[in-house]
Amino acid sequence: MTEDQPASPAPGATASTLLALARALYPHDRLPDGPYERAVALLAADAAASAELSALVAAGAAEAGAALGDPAAATAEARTAWLESHQGEPFFAFVRERICFHLYDDREVWQLLGYPGPSYALGGYLHRGFDELPWLPDPRVVESDEPLVELGPLDPSVASAASAASAASAAAASTGAEATA
Amino acid sequence: MRHYELDDADVAVIVGSGPGGASLALRLARAGLDVVMLESGRWIDPEDFVDDERIAFAQLSWLEARQATGGWTLARDFPALPAWNGHAVGGTALLWTGLTPRFKDHEFRTRSSYGEIAGASLADWPIDPAELAPYYAESERAMGVSHREGRPPMPANTSYRVFANGAERVGYRHYATGPYATNVEPYDGRPGTIQDGFNSQGDRRRSKWTPLVSEIPKAIATERFELRPESHAVRITLDAAGRADGVEYLDRDGVLRRQRAALVAVAGNAIETPRLLLLSATTGHERGLGNASDHLGRHYMRHTTGVVYGQFPDEVHMYRGENMAGIVADESRHDPERGFAGGYYLETISQGLPSFTTFMEPGGWGADFTARVEGYTRTAASWICGEDLPQPGNRVTLSSTLVDRWGLPAPEVHYDDHPNDVAMREHAYGRVEAMFRAVGAERVWRAPAMPSGHNLGTARMSADPADGVVDPEGRVHGVPNLFVSDGSVFTTGAAANPTLTIMALSLRQGDRIVDARRRGER
Ligand SMILES: Cc1cc2nc3c(=O)[nH]c(=O)nc-3n(C[C@H](O)[C@H](O)[C@H](O)COP(=O)(O)OP(=O)(O)OC[C@H]3O[C@@H](n4cnc5c(N)ncnc54)[C@H](O)[C@@H]3O)c2cc1C
Numbered sequence: 001m002t003e004d005q006p007a008s009p010a011p012g013a014t015a016s017t018l019l020a021l022a023r024a025l026y027p028h029d030r031l032p033d034g035p036y037e038r039a040v041a042l043l044a045a046d047a048a049a050s051a052e053l054s055a056l057v058a059a060g061a062a063e064a065g066a067a068l069g070d071p072a073a074a075t076a077e078a079r080t081a082w083l084e085s086h087q088g089e090p091f092f093a094f095v096r097e098r099i100c101f102h103l104y105d106d107r108e109v110w111q112l113l114g115y116p117g118p119s120y121a122l123g124g125y126l127h128r129g130f131d132e133l134p135w136l137p138d139p140r141v142v143e144s145d146e147p148l149v150e151l152g153p154l155d156p157s158v159a160s161a162a163s164a165a166s167a168a169s170a171a172a173a174s175t176g177a178e179a180t181a
Numbered sequence: 182m183r184h185y186e187l188d189d190a191d192v193a194v195i196v197g198s199g200p201g202g203a204s205l206a207l208r209l210a211r212a213g214l215d216v217v218m219l220e221s222g223r224w225i226d227p228e229d230f231v232d233d234e235r236i237a238f239a240q241l242s243w244l245e246a247r248q249a250t251g252g253w254t255l256a257r258d259f260p261a262l263p264a265w266n267g268h269a270v271g272g273t274a275l276l277w278t279g280l281t282p283r284f285k286d287h288e289f290r291t292r293s294s295y296g297e298i299a300g301a302s303l304a305d306w307p308i309d310p311a312e313l314a315p316y317y318a319e320s321e322r323a324m325g326v327s328h329r330e331g332r333p334p335m336p337a338n339t340s341y342r343v344f345a346n347g348a349e350r351v352g353y354r355h356y357a358t359g360p361y362a363t364n365v366e367p368y369d370g371r372p373g374t375i376q377d378g379f380n381s382q383g384d385r386r387r388s389k390w391t392p393l394v395s396e397i398p399k400a401i402a403t404e405r406f407e408l409r410p411e412s413h414a415v416r417i418t419l420d421a422a423g424r425a426d427g428v429e430y431l432d433r434d435g436v437l438r439r440q441r442a443a444l445v446a447v448a449g450n451a452i453e454t455p456r457l458l459l460l461s462a463t464t465g466h467e468r469g470l471g472n473a474s475d476h477l478g479r480h481y482m483r484h485t486t487g488v489v490y491g492q493f494p495d496e497v498h499m500y501r502g503e504n505m506a507g508i509v510a511d512e513s514r515h516d517p518e519r520g521f522a523g524g525y526y527l528e529t530i531s532q533g534l535p536s537f538t539t540f541m542e543p544g545g546w547g548a549d550f551t552a553r554v555e556g557y558t559r560t561a562a563s564w565i566c567g568e569d570l571p572q573p574g575n576r577v578t579l580s581s582t583l584v585d586r587w588g589l590p591a592p593e594v595h596y597d598d599h600p601n602d603v604a605m606r607e608h609a610y611g612r613v614e615a616m617f618r619a620v621g622a623e624r625v626w627r628a629p630a631m632p633s634g635h636n637l638g639t640a641r642m643s644a645d646p647a648d649g650v651v652d653p654e655g656r657v658h659g660v661p662n663l664f665v666s667d668g669s670v671f672t673t674g675a676a677a678n679p680t681l682t683i684m685a686l687s688l689r690q691g692d693r694i695v696d697a698r699r700r701g702e703r
Binding site: 025026027028030080083096100101104105109110113114115116117118119120123124125126128129130131132133135136137138139140141142143144146148149150151152153154 | 336358501513533
């Protein structure tokens, strides 16, 4: 959605609670409040489409507000902990999905994260770096002349290079330095 | 455009304007048959395509009620969207990216090649691969597939550079930018790509092959073809002799019409095709057309899939250029030493920020999620496309609770992974991780399936009517002038992306229909 997209705002207390939750769901230090506010307004507009959803959002926001005191003043840890303890509930599911959907569809967010959007009017990337990757060598683009093994194991030299790489990768993964989703 | 009357009984009626239906239509119309095509979706001019993932999704996708059930991750992540299909003239090809590997010969004979596998309904295709070879070549020509018959290869975009270097470093040999069904240079009256991305948003430039910019206008030019968009087929009718004699459909105003027909071909893709055959149940075919032996809707396949993302210290800018112009074939072999039957391809995939955040960890949130989002421009990704095993319990049925906008029972798509699918996916995840790490990934992670773009097997082909729904020409067992012309007929799915094979089968089917007519058979 564009920045000047009108959207129906949620009533004050609900909106400020949702804003605090939106930031806790998708925390980006680099993002100002604007994109989160727009995502919350669009969420509220989505909820307004059905009485059931409106009630769900109002009740969930009230519960979060009560639990967190002033949600805007609550610590990030407190907000995250509240969200964690409410995962799997309809309010959480709706708010998480809608915030993710709207926040990352916001042009200001695209700009800050480096996603340029459409390129057609600019002539695509044919002369603007579709092939620019200076940190690796130029790879072959055409198919290999070597016969493709269709049945049975690979040539042993290929297989050993491949399994060595797999083992190295597994070792790197098991250092625990990284989480996998 | 030619117009046919509803009571014109001598027309071939084709349901669906995707690659399967459109290829058949052009074949028949050029051979002098009269063809009426019913397409549920609208006609959208390429100029009206929108290079915005969210807007285009709403514009082009099949968004009618559906339900995913079973153990697959889609039932959890996207329960209302088991498959991503197109709903406009041109079908799912409006969304497709364009990789076109052929099947390997042994993939037409999986029961013989893989042996008996518990729980799987493997069977050999009842056709000779050699017979399909010329149709493969013709399909590649029709689509203008890159690096075939003197056409240039697709150049390397940024995603491919990461992917191919990774492949090389783990010892793979068979990486390339195609075969890929988008023009590198002008071909067949359409321009070369400007590497603008947005393949799955229709492709405004028309460099990507789709029936909308190729078969459909060519068929219209024969003056033997009428396209009726916004015409949703709801029932195939049979005459007293048990032959198809018409198709009932709802027009754009919701008015029920009936086009009489000399023959009917259904190409609605592997969820809608069995639904229409089930909805057409009638006296003598109480369980649906072609369902005497209870195979209709069963053996649903969607490829063993998943995505691996790699994040690098340096910029990648995956959104630049063609979205899937990279493939590794080394693992597409059948090599039981890996612990599973069948093979898989690894393919590049690029996503805009909205899709990236939707699919890279469905349901994800929190600081770890946003850290990965912050690395978007330093990310590359690979999509796994492997053969999944047919299972009778994986099936499309009519929902007893959900209805679509036309008031018809919605399709329920049930799928459980076979242990072979799980083992293959694990292997493939590990191999992509190794590739990305070999070129310096700081972080790699796995994501589950996106809604299925490949949908296969629900009207399987068999020589014996006891074993499937259609015969080796795609003719429905028990209804001699009713055909299926899409991936529903796949006896097994192979590792290859399916569309080239769908087109080759349609062209072959078209020739068989024309030959039979010339011999005076009806
Ligand atoms: C994102 C994405 C990427 C893909 N990339 C590739 C790729 O790289 N390589 C590859 O080989 N494949 C790819 N595919 C798959 C490819 O798009 C399909 O295999 C192909 O479009 C199937 O052709 P089809 O004619 O069988 O069905 P479709 O193209 O789905 O066409 C079916 C048509 O029938 C219409 N229809 C359905 N029911 C009715 C009815 N009752 N009445 C009237 N009309 C009806 C639909 O509206 C639709 O237009 C991709 C798919 C997606 C989603």
